[in-house]
Amino acid sequence: MMRLYEAGEGVPARPGPRTDPPLMELRPDHNPGPPRRIPPKHTSYILVRTNKEALMLKDLVLKNRSYRRFDNSVAIPMSTLEDLVDLARICPSAANKQPLRFILSTSPQDNDAIFGCLKWAAYLKDWGGPTPTERPSAYVVMLNTAKDWDFAKFDLGIMGQTMLLGAVEKGLGGCMVGAIDREKMRAHFALAPELEISLVLALGKPAEDVRIVDLPADGSIKYYRDEAGTHFVPKRSPGELILHKTGK
Known part of the structure; x- marks a missing residue:
């Protein structure tokens, strides 16, 4: 509490x-x-x-994996997506410009259209993507109204991660997808040319086991799956990430 x-x-x-x-x-x-x-x-x-509650953020971050297989029978109400956008709304924004806009989808028709614009898991060459029963139940399309302003990219990362953490808190999961057929999606939603399609958050009830592991001896950062379908994601050690320390 x-x-x-x-x-x-x-x-x-x-x-x-x-x-x-x-x-x-x-x-x-x-x-x-x-x-x-x-x-x-x-x-x-x-x-x-x-002290126990102070660990909550790390617990959420650990659970917030890039999930690509979901239980499509679990529906997500529009109110949940609206809650996630409200989390994004109160995030910091570079120069407080707040340039991002959102398309929210829970309908089967638009979900199918969005799914058809996405590419999944570039490192898994022998995987064709989620089956129909594994597809996301909802999507948040993140649009940028200031595509020529480099600092808008910071907002994308801050708000995208915050929304995914909010989804995890609700017992859901998701994946930020940047491999998008943008022209196909633009045509489907009849989006104005000045709106940049930046990222898609694919959301649902996770139906896969995703685990963090140490980087292997060969240094490969490619995620992989074992014969049981468990998904492993290699991560660099803190010692490799920290280049210099001063003070105690």
């Missing part, structure tokens, strides 16, 4: 034991409970976590 307290007189600058009731209780694990009480006024708050 995470508890939200009003910041102000009598509130410690760092988390500490509290005896007064919280203004709001946040339930990241979606456990059932009474309605949350939202403070009526605009003010500032601090979030008080326990």
